Amino acid sequence: MKVRVRYAPSPTGYQHIGGLRTALFNYLYAKASGGDFILRIEDTDRSRYFDGALQDIFDTFNWLGIDYDEGPNKPGANEPYFQSERLELYNKYAHELVDKGWAYKCYCDSERLAKLKEEQEKNKQSFGYDRHCRDLSAEEIAKLDAAGTKYVIRFKAPLEGKTSFDDKILGHIEVENNTLQDFILLKSDGFPTYHLANIVDDHLMGITHVLRAQEWIPSTPNHILLYKAFGWEHPEFCHLPMVMGQDGQKLSKRHGATQVMEFRKNGYLPEAIINFIALLGWSLDDSTEMFSLAELSKVFDIARINKSPAVFNYDKLKWFNGVYIRQKSDEELLDLVLPYFVQRGLVGENVSADERAYLLRLIPLLKERIELLSDAPDIVEWAFGELPPYKAWEAIYPKKVEPAAVVRILNDEYDILSNLDKESDEDLQHKIYELAAKYEVKAGAVFMPLRIALTGTNKSPELFPVMHVLGLDKVLARIKAAIAKIESEQS
């Protein structure tokens, strides 16, 4: 049978890491098994819905390159893919269950329910609906309906026996039916709850495997019972391990960025996110760890998903990001990094051909030095405009060398550079090395002052490429400025 899986987000918030992991695993399983991946929007909670959330789902998928076979904006046999457009369906099925005796109308209002819960808490009883309306007589029901009393439809959970299922990841899971609730299927506003809508749609859409987070385990017996009540076969269940923060708590905002598009803004590459998330609870073997989405789509296997929760480790994500950045061509990386230069005000919105060519020359200098795309401007800030204020002498290394000697060295370097005659970088480098011998200092003592003069910092890309980018005029001017600076700092 052809595999059919789905990701069914509810547009009540921005896509976060946990949701993405679920989406990814579903997508990968579909692709690896030659099946279909369906996107279904579970917008049954009207109070929490907002438009931005829906757009964010699409943006997230687009950015990461996750595509669906059926879903919004993609005509398919199972339209529509918004649950808010399938309301009559759920209504019909809910009442069908009432007629068959698997469910009942409950007329309890929220006031009574609140009071009930309060009492249960006070008496340290286990919580839950007390099944007040479960055995109402036909007359009572007729009376309440005639009065137009609002009601919800609740499932009639069996009072005894056990319900079990075999999870593809966790194995056999079993619960006593007397621990189950008479959960709500249809809310008083006519909208279905997750439990009803999810089961109806999964069945109607021919879903064969449900991959979802482990937080759903407790409601799975309810779902099994629902399938039974409808006389439908239930899909396979695969409960994915949870994603936690560094402290072992469920990943949330206080752990840092958790919204997917936030990662994009912060300079992460989709390749890194995909690769990292794929390895949260899944592995191919004991050594392979670099995977593209396409590769994952071939080798992904449910059997290799593990059971225990995984901590989201920003350090490793960053490492992946750096690796993928270094795999980019200069042109590609320039396009990726450009927005951050614009944001910093280093270039304008409309980049001229000359500006672009200039930026392109900077890429090799920063490529090996950045972990996040957003780090780029910091590395090559010296290449734009005037140098920011810096303390020349304090930054000079090694400190043992006298200021007067540093000035002499810089003057010599100025002379060497102003008398250039088509020397190669190697020749030039050799000449500067000779200064170290001349003044009996270490190589660092001749290179570091130059580095600071040109970039204003003691941590910079390689010196010679920096000089090429800057051009001779600027190089000479900056050396002169540094000499003046040291002299004034010393006096």
Added chain:
RNA sequence: GUCACAUUCGUCUAUUGGUUAGGACAUCGGGUUUUCAUCCCGACAAGAGCGGUUCGAUUCCGCUAUGUGAUACCA
């Protein structure tokens, strides 16, 4: 409280009865005769505890502990 699930280096994981328990990130040290970074090499570091089963348990079973999740007219 009740119910469920989980438990290998700090973190992600491999090992599905017999291994010096392997790899990666992070950390630390070294190298690449100028910084930072890249790259390379090396070091550190793990089977929650207690009982079984077995010739032999990280691996199977039980208990305990700890952690997490669920317990909504949210998903």
